[in-house]
Amino acid sequence: MVAALIPQPGDSSRYLVQQRLPGGSRALLWEFPGGKVESGETDEAALARECREELDVELAVGRRLWEGKHTYPDLTVELVLYACRWVSGEPKPLGAHALRFLTPPEMTALPFCEADIPLLEDLVAGRMELSR
Ligand SMILES: Nc1nc2c([nH]c(=O)n2[C@H]2C[C@H](O)[C@@H](COP(=O)(O)OP(=O)(O)OP(=O)(O)O)O2)c(=O)[nH]1
Numbered sequence: 001m002v003a004a005l006i007p008q009p010g011d012s013s014r015y016l017v018q019q020r021l022p023g024g025s026r027a028l029l030w031e032f033p034g035g036k037v038e039s040g041e042t043d044e045a046a047l048a049r050e051c052r053e054e055l056d057v058e059l060a061v062g063r064r065l066w067e068g069k070h071t072y073p074d075l076t077v078e079l080v081l082y083a084c085r086w087v088s089g090e091p092k093p094l095g096a097h098a099l100r101f102l103t104p105p106e107m108t109a110l111p112f113c114e115a116d117i118p119l120l121e122d123l124v125a126g127r128m129e130l131s132r
Contacts (some may be wrong), residue, residue, distance in 0.1 A: 001077050002047045003034035004084040005065060005123075006129075007118035008101040017107060018054075025074065028097060030112045032081060047082055054096065057089035059084045065128045070115035083130065 035050035037043055045063040051059050061089050069078050085099040093099045102110075104123040110118040114118060122128055 001034060001079045002037055002043045002050070003032035003079060003081050004047055004051055004059060004061070005032060005081055006059065006084045008093040009086055011101070011123075013103050014101040014106075016055075016091060016105070017100055017102055018093065019098040019100075020113075021095070021097050026072075026113050028111075030107070030110045031085065033096075033114060043080060045081065047084070051084075053099045054090040054094055055099075056094060058090050060087050063129075065130070066122060067117050068115065068118055072114065077131060078110075079115050081117070084129070 004016075006016040016033060016061065019028055019030050019034055020026050022028055033054055034047055035054070037046040041049070043064075046059050048059055051057055055078065062085065063082060065083050066081040069076065071077075089131050091099055104120065108120055108124060
């Protein structure tokens with residue numbers, strides 16, 4: 001799984017997060033935009049494609065910021081987070097229940113997917129090199 005850390009244009013202390021749809025797996029939990037890497041695809045191409053499909057935005061995918069593995073009862077997820085920036089488009093919740101721009105401390109107040117908990121801890125603690 002690849003996921004995007006996308007700063008809000010004009011306020012780089014906030015990042016885009018989305019709430020999963022009701023009814024499916026991890027229903028209504030929060031996550032970073034992204035999805036599965038298909039065979040033959042690079043992480044960067046998969047992330048750009050997922051964000052085009054899910055949000056209708058064009059992104060430039062930058063550095064790998066974080067990676068971790070989590071086992072759910074139904075699925076083992078290897079999650080890789082990439083620093084991204086906007087190229088064009090206004091985000092629309094095409095594949096999500098809701099979208100928000102939040103600071104990392106605000107994110108920790110929401111119910112996130114379990115795989116994201118250590119990621120959020122590192123983000124809040126400043127253990128990710130966001131600007132380089
Ligand atoms: N995009 C994204 N997915 C995440 C994050 N954290 C996390 O555990 N996941 C999990 C939730 C899903 O089980 C899976 C994402 O797969 P997906 O977005 O392609 O899955 P989906 O909702 O279309 O369908 P599915 O899980 O029901 O097969 O990874 C995250 O931060 N971003």
